[in-house]
Amino acid sequence: MPQTSVLLILEGTYPFNGGGVSTWAHTLCNRVSNADFKLYSINASFEQKPKYELSKNISEVIQVPLWTPDEPYDYISYGEEYYKTVAKKEWTTSKIVEQKFVPLFRRLLSFIYSDNQEISELDEIFYELWLYFDDYDYKETIRNEQVWIAYRDTVSKFIVGERNPDSSLIDLTVGLRWIYRFLIPLAIVDLPKVDVAHLTLSGFPVIPALIANYKYGAKIILTEHGVFIRERLLAINSSEYPFFLKQLLIRFSEAVARLVYHKSEMIISVNKFNQKWEKWYGADPSKFKTIYNGIDPEIFKPGPKPAHLKNIPTVVAVARIFELKDILTMIRSCAVVKRSIPDIRYIVYGDDKAVPEYTETCLKLINELGLQENFKFMGNRNNPEELFLEGDISILTSISEGFPYTVIESLACGVPVVSTDVGGVKEALDESCGFTCKPKDAEEIGEKVVKLLLDETLRKEMAVKGRERILKNFTMNKFIAEYEDIYDNLKYPTKKQDKKEEAATLY
Template identity: 55%
Template sequence: MALEGTYPFHGGGVSTWAHILCNKINKFNFKIYSVNAFYETKPKYSLNDSILEVVQVPIWYALEPKEVIRFDDTYYDFILKKEFLFLDDLEKKFIPIFKRLLGCIYSEHIDADELIEVFVGMWYFFQENDYKLVFKNEKIWNVFKEELMLYTEHYGIKDISLLDLTYAMRWIYHFLLPISIDFPKTEIIHLTISSFIVLPAIIQKYLYGTPILLTEHGVYIRERILAISQSNSSYFLKDFLIRLSECSARASYHQSDIIMSVNKFNFKWELMYGAEQSKLRVVYNGIDHLRFKPLEKPKEFEGIPTVVAMARIFELKDILTMIRSCRVVADVLPNVQYRIHGENDAVPEYTSKCLKLIDELGLQKNFFFLGPNPKPEVVFCEGDISILTSISEGFPYTIIESMSCGIPVVSTDVGGVAEALNEDCGILCKPKDPDDIGKAVLKLLQDHVLREKMKIACRKRVEELFTIDKFIDQYEEIYEELLQMRR
C-alpha cells in the first residue's frame, strides 16, 4: 500500500481508512510504502502483524532517502553510483528522456503512453546512475532552462526569474524521487493518491505485470489546483506545478486497473483527466458503529449550546470560515461553544491566522482549539451538533462518525459529503459562506425536537450503509479480483 503524508506517521481521514483496512482485512498482508516530506522516527499508529514492512521515502529530507534508510542495494553498489557518472550516457540516454518529460509537462494534450515510456526509461537509467548526481549535473540544468524558456515563450508566459526556474527544477527533483526507490515486491499495488507515488507502481507493473488499485479520497489534481491557485507563487510557477500534477494524475489513471473512489463526486474529475469509465467504482468508508454510538451529553456541557468538530487545522478545512460562523451564532446565543479537536500544529502559520481572527472577533470564550483527541467517539457526544467547513473533501469520516453517535451535522456541500449526509441527518451549506453556515447551526441548536428526530435518522443511516463490515467485505472482493487479473 502506497501512501503520501498520511499513514502510519500522520493522522487524518486517509490514515484512519488505511489503519482500518490493514487491521481488519484477514486474507491479505501489507507492505507500506510511505512518502513523507521528512524522515519520520516513530509511527503514530500501532502496527499489527499484517504489516510486514514499512519503507519510508522522505522526499524533502536534506539527505537522499538511500542515505538515511537501508534498502536492498549493497553498500558497494550505492557508493559506485556516487563515484561515476558517465557524461556520454548522460548526453545520449538521459537528456533525450528528460526532454521528452518536459515535452509531456507542456503538452496541450498529455499522452499517457508517452509518459509511461519516459518514466520507465528514467528508471532504467537510474539503475546504473546516481539520481542526485544526474540532477545536480550542470548539463541537466542548462537543458532544463533552455527547454522551459522555449515552452513558456510558446505559451506567452513572461517575466520568469532565475529563482522561479530554480524552484521548478527543485520540484522536478523532489517529486520524481520515488522513481529511485522501488516498491517492495507484492502481488497487488494499492495506491491511495494519484500523485508521483505512482512512479514505482508503474515500474512494478512494467516488470512483473502487478495489478494496480487506486483509491481516491479527495481528488489529488483538484486539491492541487485549489492549493496552487491560492498560493503567492508567480504565474509561471503556478502553471508549472499544475502541469506537473496533471502528469501524475493522468499516469495514475492510465496505469490503474481499478479506480476506486470514496464517493461518486470524484468520477467527473477522474474522467476529465483520462480515466476510463469502466475502471471507476465506489466504496464508501465504513466505521465501527458499535464504538461510535449515542451517549448522554456530559453534565458540564448541559445548558451550553455546543458545536464540536474533529478537524486537522489547515487550509482545506477552512477553519477561518468556521470561526466567522461562530460570530454569527454568538450574536444570537452568546454562550455557544465551538470545540475543535484535532492536530493544530500541522500548518503553524494557518493556526496563527485562526487565533488572530478569534481575537479580532472577540470569540475567546466561544471558540476553542483543544488539540488531538484519541477518543472521537466521546468528543462527538459532547456536542449538540457537529460541524465541517471544508472546501474539499472525499468522504469524510467525521461526518459518518458523528452520525453514528446520533449527532446531526452542519457541513459544507463539497466532495462526497452529500452522499453521506442527507436532509434527515443535517444541513448542507455553501462553502466559504459563514452566514449560511451560522444560520444552519442556529437552526439546529434552537430546535431540540428537530435534533432528536435527526439523531434517530443519523444512527439508522449509518447502520444501513456505512458499517465497517460492508467496507471490509467490498475491499476483500476487490483484492481477490485483482489477484485473478495477475494470474
Template identity: 30%
Template sequence: MAESLYAPRSGAPLVTLLTEGTYPHSHGGVSVWCDQLVGAMPDFDFRVIAVTGTGREALAWELPAHVAEPVSVPMWGPDPAGTAPRGRRLRQLIGTYERFLTALLDPAAESHFAPALYELARAARDGLLAPVLRTDRAVRTLTGVWNRRDLPVYAARPTLHDALTATDLLEHALRPLAAEPPQRGVAHAVSGGIAVLPGLVGRQLHGVPLLLTEHGVYLRERYLGYRTGPYRWPVKALLLGFFRLLAEETYRAAALITPGNRYNRLWEERGGADPQLIRTVYNGVDPAAFPPAGPEPEVPTLSWAGRVDPIKDLQTLIRAFALVRKELPDARLRLFGGTPRGGEAYRERCEALAAELGHADAVTFEGRVDDIRDAYAAGNVVMLSSISEGFPFTLIEAMSCGRATVSTDVGGVREAVGDSGLVVPPREPEAMARAALELLRDPRRRAAMGEAARLRVIEQFTLRQTVDTFRSIYLELALGAHESAAPAWPAEVLA
C-alpha cells in the same frame, strides 16, 4: 521502532499500500481507513511504501504482525546518494528529461510523458536521476524549454530563480521513482499523486495490478493549493502539468479505481479513466464503536474534529461562529484535532481571527483527543467546514453517534448526509451560521436528525461492508480478473 514481527506466509495474498503523508506515520481519516483495512484482514500480508517528509517520522500506528516494516520514501530528507553520469549516458538522460519537461508544457507533446517518466524511473533506480537533477545542466534544460517562443509559458518571462525553484521541486517530487517497486501481489495506492509512482513502475516491470483509491481528488487539491502558493506562474504551470499528466497516466494504468464517492468519479472520468473500471466504495464505521453520544451539553456548543489545516477552512467556521454568537451570546465553539508539523502558522492565524472578532474566550483549540467520540459528544451540533473532502470519517462517525451535523457541500458530503443533516456551500459563513442557528434553536429537530443519521450509517456505511468489498477486490485482482494493459513503449525503456 521495535523490531518487526512480520514474516511472509506462503500462500497469503500480498497487498502493498502506497501512501503519502498518512499511514502509518500520521493520524487522520485516510490513516484510520488504512488501519481498518489492515486490521480486518489478518489472513493477508501487507507491505507499506510510505512517502514521508524527512524520513525521521515515528510510527503513529501499532502495526500487527502481518504488516511488514514500512519502507519510508522521504521527500525532504537528505539528498539521495549517487553521482551524475557522464558522456553518452548523461546525454541520453538529459534528452529524456527534456522530452519529459516538454510534455508538461506543450499539449502537442503530452504523449511523450509516460515513456519519459518510465525511463526516468530506470535512472532513479540506478541512483542517477536525483544527482542529474541537481546539476546546472538540468536547470539549463528547463530554461531552454521555457524559452521556446511557441509555448504559452514564454510570455510569462520565466527567470533563473523560477528554473532553480521548479527543478528543485521536480527533483523532490520524483524521488519515489527510486523506491523498490512492488514485485507481486496487488499495489494499492490510497491516494493519487506521487505515492502512485512505485505502483506504476511495479506494473510496468512486474505486471503487478494497480488499485487506486481516491478519498479526495489529489489533482483538485493541488490546484487549490497552488492557487495561493508562493510560486510564480511558470513554476505553477510546470508542476500542475506534472500532476495532471501523472493523474491521467494513473487512471490509464489502474486495473481498478475505487473512489470514495460519486463526485470523485466525475474527476476520474474527465481525466481519462475507463468508466467500466470505476467502482464507488464508501468509507464505513463500526456503529458499535460509535454508539449514540448521550446527553448534549447544556451550553449551546458547536464542535469540530479534524486536523488543523487550511483545506479544513477553519477561518470560515470561526466567522460563522461569530455570527452565531451575535444571536446566542452563550454559544461555544470547540475545535478538536492536532496541528500537523508546518501548520502552526495556520493555527495561529485562526486564533488571531477569533481574537480579532472578539470571541477568543469562546473558541477553544482542544488539541488531539484520546477518544474521538468525546469530540462529537462535546457539541449540540457537529460542524464540517472543509473546502475539499472525499467521504469524511468525522462526518459518518458523528452521524453514527447520533449528532446532527452542518457540513459544506464538497466531495461526497451530500452523499453521506442525505436528509439527515444540513449542507451549505463552502466558504460562506453566513449560510453556515444560519444552518447552525436553525439546529441550535430546535432541539426536537436536532434529535430527529441525529436518529436519522445513525440509522443511515447502519444501513449504508458500515465498516463490514467496506472491508468485505476490498477483500473481494484484492482477490479479484490477485487472480488476474483485471489484467494490466500491455506496455506501450519500447522494451529498452522498461529494462
C-alpha cells in the same frame, strides 16, 4: 490460500500523520484478512515513529522523506548493497548523463508542456527513467550541469510570448528543485515483490506503483479520497507563486493524474462526486467503482453528553487545522452564532501543529472577533467516538473532501451535522440528519447551527435518522468485504467466475 501482497502507497498520512485517509488506511490494514500490507509512506521530513499501533497485517514500512536537507537514503537503508550504491555513483559520469539521461529528461519536460499528450508516451518515459536509475545514481544525475542546461533550454521554449510572462532565474531554479523532489522515488528501486500496488491519490506517489508494475508486473489500483488534481488546482490558484511555477505545477500534476488513471486497473472512489473529475482527466468509466467509507457502529454509538458541557450549547469538530478544512470560515460561523446564542462553545479537535502559520492566522481571527471564550482548539485526541458526544451538533467547513469520516462518525453517534456541500458529503448526509451549506458561507453555516441548537425536537429526530442511515449504508463490515473481494480477484482473477459456475451447478 496465500494472501495478496499489497504495496499501500500514501503521502503525508498513514502511519505517521492523522486525518481521514489515515483512518481509512488504519481500518483497511487492521480489518482486511486476506492481504499482507507493505506501506510505502512518502513524507515531507523523516519521521521517527508511527502515530498508530501497526497491525500484524503490515509486514514492512518503507518511508521516503521528500523535503529533507539530505537524501532519503542518507536517513534510511532501502536494501541496496553498499557496493552497488558506490558503483552507481562512479558510473554516473557527465558523458553517461548527457547521452542517456538528458534525452529522457527533455522528453519528460516536452511532454509536460505539450497540448497533444498521448499518455502511453509518459508511461514509456517513466519506464526508461526506471531502467536508467536502476544503474545510475539519482543525485549525481540531477545535479549534473548538463541537466540544468537541458532544463533551461527546454522550458524556455514554453515561457516566451504574451501569455507567458518572463520568468526569473530564481523561478527556474525553484522549478527544477521541485522536479528533483517529486521524482525522488525513482531513486528507490529495490522495492519488495508485491501482487498489487494500491495508490491512495492520483499524484506523484504513482512512481513506486510504476516501479512495482515494471519490475514485478504488480497490478495498480487507486482509491481516490479527495480528487488530487482538484485539490492541487485549488491550492495552486490560491497561492502566490509566479506564473511560471504555477503553470509548471499544474501541467506536471495534470499529466501525472492522467497517467494514474491510465495505469490503474480499477479506480475506486469513496464517493460518486469524484468520478466527474476523473472522467475530465481521461479515466475510463468502465474502471470505476464506489466504495463508501465504513465505521463500526458498536464503537460509534449514541451516549450521554459529558456533565461539564450539559448546559452549554456545544458544536464539536474533528479536523486537522489547515487550509482545506477552512477553519477560518468555521471561526466566522461561530461569530454568527454568538449573536443569537452568546454562550456558544465550538470545540475543535485535531492537529494544530501541522501548518503553524495557518493556526496562527486562525488564533488571530479568534482574537479579532472576540471569541476567546467561545472557540477552542483542543489538539489531537485518539477517541473520536467520545469526542462527538461532547457536541449537540458537529460541524465541517471544508472546501474539499472525499467522503469524510467525521460526518458518518457523528451520525453514528446520534449527533446531527452541519457541513459544507463538498465532495461526497451529500451522499452521506441528507436533509433527514443534518444540513449542507455553500463552502465559505459563514452566515448560512451559522444560521443552520443556530436552527439546530434552538430546536431540540428537530435535533432528536435527526439523531435517530442519522443513526439509521449509517446502519443501513455505511458499516465497516460492508467496506471491508468489498476490499477483500477486490484483492482476491486481482490475485486470482478467475476466482469470481469459478464461484459463479459453482453456484450454477447447484440449481
